[in-house]
Amino acid sequence: MERELTYCIIGAGNGGIAMAGYLAMVGYKVNLYNRTLARISPLMRERVIYLEGEEKGYGVLNKITNNIEEAIEDVDIIMVTVPAMGHYNIARSMAPYLRDNQIVILSPGRTGGALEVYEILLRERENNKIIVAEAQTFIYACRSTAFNQAHIFKSKKEVTLAAIPATETNYVLKLVNKVYPQFIPAKDVLETSINNYGAIFHPAPTLLNSGHIERCAPFEYYIEGITPSIGNFLEKLDKERMELGRMLQIKTLSAIEWLEETYAAKGKTIFEAVQNNPAYRGLQAPQGLDIRYIYEDVPYGLVPMESMANVLGIRTPAITSIIDIAQLMTNRNFREEGRTADRLGLEGLSVAEMHMLARRGTIVRKELEEVV
Numbered sequence: 001m002e003r004e005l006t007y008c009i010i011g012a013g014n015g016g017i018a019m020a021g022y023l024a025m026v027g028y029k030v031n032l033y034n035r036t037l038a039r040i041s042p043l044m045r046e047r048v049i050y051l052e053g054e055e056k057g058y059g060v061l062n063k064i065t066n067n068i069e070e071a072i073e074d075v076d077i078i079m080v081t082v083p084a085m086g087h088y089n090i091a092r093s094m095a096p097y098l099r100d101n102q103i104v105i106l107s108p109g110r111t112g113g114a115l116e117v118y119e120i121l122l123r124e125r126e127n128n129k130i131i132v133a134e135a136q137t138f139i140y141a142c143r144s145t146a147f148n149q150a151h152i153f154k155s156k157k158e159v160t161l162a163a164i165p166a167t168e169t170n171y172v173l174k175l176v177n178k179v180y181p182q183f184i185p186a187k188d189v190l191e192t193s194i195n196n197y198g199a200i201f202h203p204a205p206t207l208l209n210s211g212h213i214e215r216c217a218p219f220e221y222y223i224e225g226i227t228p229s230i231g232n233f234l235e236k237l238d239k240e241r242m243e244l245g246r247m248l249q250i251k252t253l254s255a256i257e258w259l260e261e262t263y264a265a266k267g268k269t270i271f272e273a274v275q276n277n278p279a280y281r282g283l284q285a286p287q288g289l290d291i292r293y294i295y296e297d298v299p300y301g302l303v304p305m306e307s308m309a310n311v312l313g314i315r316t317p318a319i320t321s322i323i324d325i326a327q328l329m330t331n332r333n334f335r336e337e338g339r340t341a342d343r344l345g346l347e348g349l350s351v352a353e354m355h356m357l358a359r360r361g362t363i364v365r366k367e368l369e370e371v372v
């Protein structure tokens with residue numbers, strides 16, 4: 001692709017508005033899709049998104065639509081910024097209209113997103129020649145401040161990315177690094193999935209501050225919401241995630257190391273590192289509990305981690321406790337709703353087979369036998 005790349009952003013939420021505005025501002029042709037027309041109808045009249053904060057300026061979009069076929073037609077890269085609970089339906093709705101060699105990037109994939117979407121496209125398309133990739137987290141700390149405006153508090157210094165098949169990861173990076181040099185390669189999508197820090201920093205602080213949040217009491221979500229004791233609990237969650245990564249033989253960073261590498265925020269504990277992170281200052285707590293910090297990060301972050309740990313014989317008391325509390329408070333069965341090892345095609349697989357699935361999208365058992 002020597003010509004200028006074209007993008008489609010799926011989802012007009014906080015991240016979608018910021019990413020669409022930035023890509024258009026720096027000169028790319030950008031389409032924006034959102035399922036509900038009401039959210040984008042005011043924007044359709046002007047097609048301009050204004051940015052403030054770390055990035056200042058405005059971008060004029062090429063097309064804004066709630067028609068998925070129109071949105072993805074002839075674009076090179078499709079950035080999916082909707083919450084993980086929407087990945088299944090977005091994949092199914094895109095499948096009939098995708099053309100060979102288009103790139104779908106889940107931004108982010110949370111835990112198991114690329115595996116889920118790749119499997120759907122295999123099932124829905126006769127000859128699937130689509131590259132599915134996922135980012136470990138979203139590139140910005142940002143908020144949409146109006147229907148046509150976003151505040152970018154801080155861009156992350158590094159974000160890992162992997163594709164299925166993994167042989168295409170460097171190709172995807174070569175394209176997206178033109179605008180986002182922060183993306184760096186991961187071993188495969190198991191690495192990006194297990195290094196899902198949203199699952200550590202979102203559900204537990206939300207549930208443990210639920211009284212304030214439900215009363216809509218204003219406070220800074222990270223700086224004030226993560227106290228020393230809550231930070232101590234987050235470290236226990238993170239230790240279980242790290243153990244899962246060790247068993248899967250993938251590179252993991254602790255949450256403390258990730259805060260330093262991503263934001264240059266240093267500290268001996270999670271609490272200290274959060275307090276020293278200027279990117280978190282000004283980020284207000286949500287107004288109410290009907291938010292993705294529970295309905296996305298529990299079923300699509302913690303549930304698959306717990307399920308994969310069970311397959312490998314690892315106990316996860318901290319992760320399990322947060323899932324249980326979330327289910328009791330919401331009257332929802334997130335283990336039934338969310339991604340499990342079985343739904344991701346990982347149930348009953350060895351670690352080597354899991355990596356082969358993540359790297360190729362399929363398992364060739366004959367090759368595994370030859371290696372053994």
